[in-house]
Amino acid sequence: MATETVLGVFAHVDTTVRALEELRARGYHDLTVYTPLPVHEIEEVLERDRPVSRVRLFTLFGGLTGIASAFLLTIWSSLVWGQVTGGKYLQLVPGGIIGSSLPPFFIIAFELMVLFGGLATVIGMVVLGRLPRWRPSPAYDRRFTNDRFGVAVHCAPERAASVHELLRAAGAEEVKSR
Amino acid sequence: MSDGRTTASPTFADVNRDVLRTLEPPGNLYFAWMCFVALLLAGFFAAWAGQVWWGMGMAGKRVPQMWAMYITTFVFWIGIGHAGTLISAILYLFRARWRTSIYRGAEAMTIFAVMTAGLFPLIHAGRMWFAYFLLPYPNQRFLWPNFRSPLVWDVFAISTYLSISTVFFIVGLVPDIAALRDASTGWRRRIFSMLALGWEGSDTQWRHYRRAYGLLASLATPLVLSVHSVVSWDFAMALVPGWHSTLFAPFFVDGAIFSGFAMVLVLMLPMRHFFHLHAYIQEKHLDAMGKLILVTGLVLTYFYLCEIFTSLYSGEHIEKASLFWKVTATYAWALWTMYFCNCIAPLVLFWKRARTSPVVLYVVSILVLIGMWFERFNIIVPSLGHDFYPYTWGIYYPSPTDTMIVIGSFSFFFLLFLGFIKLMPSLSIVEVKETIPPPMRDRAHGH
Numbered sequence: 001m002a003t004e005t006v007l008g009v010f011a012h013v014d015t016t017v018r019a020l021e022e023l024r025a026r027g028y029h030d031l032t033v034y035t036p037l038p039v040h041e042i043e044e045v046l047e048r049d050r051p052v053s054r055v056r057l058f059t060l061f062g063g064l065t066g067i068a069s070a071f072l073l074t075i076w077s078s079l080v081w082g083q084v085t086g087g088k089y090l091q092l093v094p095g096g097i098i099g100s101s102l103p104p105f106f107i108i109a110f111e112l113m114v115l116f117g118g119l120a121t122v123i124g125m126v127v128l129g130r131l132p133r134w135r136p137s138p139a140y141d142r143r144f145t146n147d148r149f150g151v152a153v154h155c156a157p158e159r160a161a162s163v164h165e166l167l168r169a170a171g172a173e174e175v176k177s178r
Numbered sequence: 179m180s181d182g183r184t185t186a187s188p189t190f191a192d193v194n195r196d197v198l199r200t201l202e203p204p205g206n207l208y209f210a211w212m213c214f215v216a217l218l219l220a221g222f223f224a225a226w227a228g229q230v231w232w233g234m235g236m237a238g239k240r241v242p243q244m245w246a247m248y249i250t251t252f253v254f255w256i257g258i259g260h261a262g263t264l265i266s267a268i269l270y271l272f273r274a275r276w277r278t279s280i281y282r283g284a285e286a287m288t289i290f291a292v293m294t295a296g297l298f299p300l301i302h303a304g305r306m307w308f309a310y311f312l313l314p315y316p317n318q319r320f321l322w323p324n325f326r327s328p329l330v331w332d333v334f335a336i337s338t339y340l341s342i343s344t345v346f347f348i349v350g351l352v353p354d355i356a357a358l359r360d361a362s363t364g365w366r367r368r369i370f371s372m373l374a375l376g377w378e379g380s381d382t383q384w385r386h387y388r389r390a391y392g393l394l395a396s397l398a399t400p401l402v403l404s405v406h407s408v409v410s411w412d413f414a415m416a417l418v419p420g421w422h423s424t425l426f427a428p429f430f431v432d433g434a435i436f437s438g439f440a441m442v443l444v445l446m447l448p449m450r451h452f453f454h455l456h457a458y459i460q461e462k463h464l465d466a467m468g469k470l471i472l473v474t475g476l477v478l479t480y481f482y483l484c485e486i487f488t489s490l491y492s493g494e495h496i497e498k499a500s501l502f503w504k505v506t507a508t509y510a511w512a513l514w515t516m517y518f519c520n521c522i523a524p525l526v527l528f529w530k531r532a533r534t535s536p537v538v539l540y541v542v543s544i545l546v547l548i549g550m551w552f553e554r555f556n557i558i559v560p561s562l563g564h565d566f567y568p569y570t571w572g573i574y575y576p577s578p579t580d581t582m583i584v585i586g587s588f589s590f591f592f593l594l595f596l597g598f599i600k601l602m603p604s605l606s607i608v609e610v611k612e613t614i615p616p617p618m619r620d621r622a623h624g625h
Binding site: 011012013014015032033034035037038039041042043046050052053055056063074077081083085101104105107108110111112115117118119121122124125126128129130131132133134135137140142143144145146147171 | 194317341380382384389401617619
C-alpha cells in the first residue's frame with residue numbers, strides 16, 4: 001500500500017508533545033520523531049507501548065563472551081605452559097581443573113567482560129539504530145540537529161490532509177508532505 | 179552537586195553557534211603554541227632517536243634504578259587519564275549536571291593521556307621494534323605467559339581502558355558531528371557526513387543511544403576504579419619496601435583522580451578564556467571542580483599519613499629504614515616538594531573565592547600536577563634505591579636524554595589536544611542543550 005509522509009516542524013517541546021498525543025489518540029502509530037537531544041517529555045509519550053531497547057541483550061552477550069574467553073585463554077595458557085608454584089601447577093584431571101592459581105584469572109575476566117561488553121553495546125546501538133545510513137531519510141531536515149523538532153507521520157495518502165490539519169492545529173510551524 | 183542550568187540561558191541555536199565558533203580557523207596565538215609544542219616534540223624524538231642509536235645507557239637509569247623516570251612518567255600519564263572517564267561515566271550515573279560542559283574535553287584528555295602513557299613502555303623497553311617478542315601467541319619463542327603477574331593484568335587493564343574510553347568518546351561525538359554536518363558546507367560537510375554515520379536524531383536512534391550510553395557508563399565505572407588499582411599492583415605485589423602495601427590501590431585511584439582533575443582545569447581554563455565559553459563553563463563549574471580537587475587532596479593527605487604510620491608501626495626495620503631514607507636523604511627534596519604540592523597547596527581551595535578564581539585554580543592545578551609527578555617518582559626511585567640489601571643500593575641521576583623525553587611527552591599530549599579543539603566540538607552540543615530549559619510555548623517548564 002502506498003504511504004505518504006507528512007512532516008510537521010515544531011519549535012517547542014509542548015506543541016510537539018501535543019501533536020504526538022493527538023496522533024496517537026487518532027490511531028496513527030507509524031511515526032518518526034526527530035529531536036536535537038533526547039527529550040524526556042517526548043520519550044514519555046513514545047515509550048508507552050514500546051519494549052525496552054534490546055541493546056542490553058548485546059551487552060549481556062558481549063560481557064559473557066568476555067568472561068568465557070578470558071577463562072579459556074588463561075586456563076588454556078596455564079595448562080600448556082604450566083608454572084609450578086609452591087609445588088603445584090594447574091592441571092586438567094578427570095574431575096575438572098585443579099591447581100593453585102585460578103583467582104588472578106578473575107582480573108583478566110573482569111577486564112575482558114568490560115571490553116567485550118562495551119564493544120557489543122556499541123555494535124548493538126549501531127545495528128538497532130540502523131546506522132550507518134549513507135542517505136538521509138526523506139523526512140529529515142537539517143534543523144533537527146539544531147533547535148527544531150520534527151514529527152513525520154507515515155499514513156495513507158487519503159488521510160494526509162487530516163494529518164496536515166492536525167499538525168497545524170497542534171502548533172507546527174511548518175507542515176509539508178514528502 | 180549543584181544544578182548545572184545556566185542562568186543567562188542560551189537557546190539551543192546559541193549552543194550550536196557557540197560550539198561551531200570554536201572550530202573557526204585559528205589565530206596566530208594558536209599557531210605560535212603549535213610551533214612551540216612541535217619544537218618540543220622534535221626534541222622528544224631527537225632524544226628518543228639518540229637513545230635508540232647509542233643505547234639505553236643514554237637514559238640515566240642504572241641498576242637498581244631500572245624503572246626510574248620512564249615508569250614514573252608512565253604512571254603519571256595513566257593517572258591523568260582517569261578524570262575523563264570518571265566525569266563521563268561516574269558523574270553521568272550520579273546525574274551531576276555540571277559535568278556536561280567539561281566532559282568532552284576531559285574525555286579527549288583521557289584518550290590522549292593514555293596514548294602518551296602508551297609510549298613509555300616502548301621507550302623503556304629499548305629496542306621497541308622487538309616489542310613483539312613479548313607476545314606469547316603464537317609462541318615460537320617459548321615464553322611462559324604468566325597470568326599471575328600484575329604486569330600482564332596491566333596490559334589487559336590499560337588496553338581495555340583505552341578501547342572503552344575511545345568508544346565512549348566516539349559514541350558521545352556522533353550526534354554532535356551530525357550537528358556539525360548540518361551546519362557546514364563543502365568538504366567539511368562530506369567528512370562530517372561520513373563521521374556522523376548518518377545520525378538523524380530520530381526517536382529510534384535516541385532510544386538505543388540512550389540505553390547504550392547508560393550501559394557503557396555502567397561498564398566504565400568499575401573500569402575507571404580498576405585501572406589504577408591494577409597499575410598500583412605492579413608495585414604492591416612486589417616485596418620492595420615502600421611498595422608492598424594493601425593501601426596502594428585506593429591510594430593510586432585517589433591520586434589519579436586528583437591529578438586528572440588538575441589537568442582538566444589546566445586545559446579547560448584557557449579554553450574558557452580564549453573561546454569565550456563563560457556562559458557554559460561558569461563559576462559554579464569551577465567551584466565544583468575545585469571542591470573535587472580539595473576532597474581528593476585531603477584523602478591523599480590521609481593516605482600519606484597512613485603510609486608513614488603503617489611503616490613506623492610495622493616493626494619491620496627495613497621498611498622503617500626505607501622511610502627514614504626517603505624523608506631525610508638524597509631524594510628528600512622530592513618528597514617534601516610532593517607534600518607541599520599535594521597536601522598544602524590545595525588547602526587554599528577551602529575558600530570559595532579561590533575556587534572560583536581562574537588564576538588561583540590554575541596555579542593550584544599546576545602545583546598538583548608537579549606534586550603528583552613527584553609522588554610517582556618518590557614511590558619508584560627512592561624505594562628501588564634503598565631496599566633490603568646495602569649491596570644493591572644505588573642513586574639515580576637523570577640524564578639529558580630521559581629528561582628531554584619526559585618533557586617531550588607533554589608536547590605529544592598537548593599537540594594532540596590542540597589539534598582536537600580545532601577539529602572536533604570540544605563542548606558537547608547535545609549535553610549542554612540538556613542543561614538548558616527546553617523551549618516551551620504555553621507553559622513554564624517544570625522539571
